[in-house]
Amino acid sequence: MKQSTKGALLSALVYPGLGQLVLGRIFAGAVFIVLTTAGFAIIIYRITQRVYAAIEQILPMLAHDASDMGRLVEVLRRSSEDSWSLESYSLILVCGCWVVSIGHAYFWGRQLDRQTL
Numbered sequence: 001m002k003q004s005t006k007g008a009l010l011s012a013l014v015y016p017g018l019g020q021l022v023l024g025r026i027f028a029g030a031v032f033i034v035l036t037t038a039g040f041a042i043i044i045y046r047i048t049q050r051v052y053a054a055i056e057q058i059l060p061m062l063a064h065d066a067s068d069m070g071r072l073v074e075v076l077r078r079s080s081e082d083s084w085s086l087e088s089y090s091l092i093l094v095c096g097c098w099v100v101s102i103g104h105a106y107f108w109g110r111q112l113d114r115q116t117l
Contacts, residue, residue: 003116004109011101019105023112032101039094046087 007019017032057075 003112007105007109011105016098016101036097039090042090
């Protein structure tokens, strides 16, 4: 298998930056891995915060009056209407790292393929 194909597939299907690591571009691979992991961590952390905040508001309502579904729906609606800007930026970061790492691994692999001819 060509180096360009191997690098692009590893970065595309396994994890961004892995193709660079296999092709010997350690620093570039580490940068892609760190940025992608940080983006995923921010998304997971923020969503977890939102879930805990909603649960903290819902549990007392369930203990007192479980039949008031309107109030429960309102709490859930308010928790989902908060600003999602940090999560959106993190998702853009993750997707951007993924796409750029695929292209970078492919073009770096093509250079290696040319050197071996």
